[in-house]
Amino acid sequence: MTLEKILGLAPVIPVLIIDDISQAVPLGRALVAGGLPVLEVTLRTPVALQCIERMAGEIEGAVVGAGTVLTPALRLACAHAGAQFCVSPGLIEGETDEGPTPLLPGIATATELMAGLSAGFSFFKLFPANIAGGIDALKAFASPFQQARFCPTGGVSARNAADYLALPNVVCVGGSWVAPAEAVKAGDWDRITALARGARALAPTRD
Numbered sequence: 001m002t003l004e005k006i007l008g009l010a011p012v013i014p015v016l017i018i019d020d021i022s023q024a025v026p027l028g029r030a031l032v033a034g035g036l037p038v039l040e041v042t043l044r045t046p047v048a049l050q051c052i053e054r055m056a057g058e059i060e061g062a063v064v065g066a067g068t069v070l071t072p073a074l075r076l077a078c079a080h081a082g083a084q085f086c087v088s089p090g091l092i093e094g095e096t097d098e099g100p101t102p103l104l105p106g107i108a109t110a111t112e113l114m115a116g117l118s119a120g121f122s123f124f125k126l127f128p129a130n131i132a133g134g135i136d137a138l139k140a141f142a143s144p145f146q147q148a149r150f151c152p153t154g155g156v157s158a159r160n161a162a163d164y165l166a167l168p169n170v171v172c173v174g175g176s177w178v179a180p181a182e183a184v185k186a187g188d189w190d191r192i193t194a195l196a197r198g199a200r201a202l203a204p205t206r207d
């Protein structure tokens with residue numbers, strides 16, 4: 001699946017930090033049940049790759065990707081684990097739009113955006129969105145960088161997500177608010193499904 005197709009599946013990509021592998025599948029199922037099929041499992045815990053493998057194999061309807069992908073080697077490892085896409089907080093030196101799995105690189109400035117466009121990318125994570133200028137930055141990027149599309153992430157929440165999603169150069173947003181750490185720890189899957197439903201309702205279906 002192309003990045004364009006994946007990013008168009010839902011208005012919000014949950015950014016997940018999973019400490020306990022037994023939580024991976026129920027957490028993913030709770031989010032998919034709420035209408036958020038695109039899941040970003042960050043490589044911030046020792047079990048992250050195993051979680052990706054398990055979620056990709058066991059959750060019907062999920063599109064499982066990896067986040068916090070910092071090196072070419074990790075991009076490759078994620079592809080081998082079954083990740084359908086990768087997200088990075090920045091540009092990975094030497095990596096292009098061609099590669100073992102689609103990559104959504106992070107940018108925070110015009111110069112980084114230009115480097116990303118030169119590497120063949122047209123979809124970018126604005127990160128950290130709230131610090132890198134947020135909605136004003138995305139509006140300012142729209143005219144000089146008409147080919148660029150964004151998934152702002154970092155400081156995006158139920159409070160401001162709709163404002164981001166209303167921008168023509170925003171395809172979706174990323175955020176952790178749909179899977180709060182305490183709800184994951186407690187296995188409160190109903191709460192997570194409810195949060196996902198609320199996030200899904202933020203924007204019309206873009207399938």
Ligand code: 3PG
Nearest residue numbers: 015153154155156175176
């Ligand atoms: C992250 O890297 O943790 C993501 O950008 C999520 O940020 P958030 O917790 O502000 O949603």
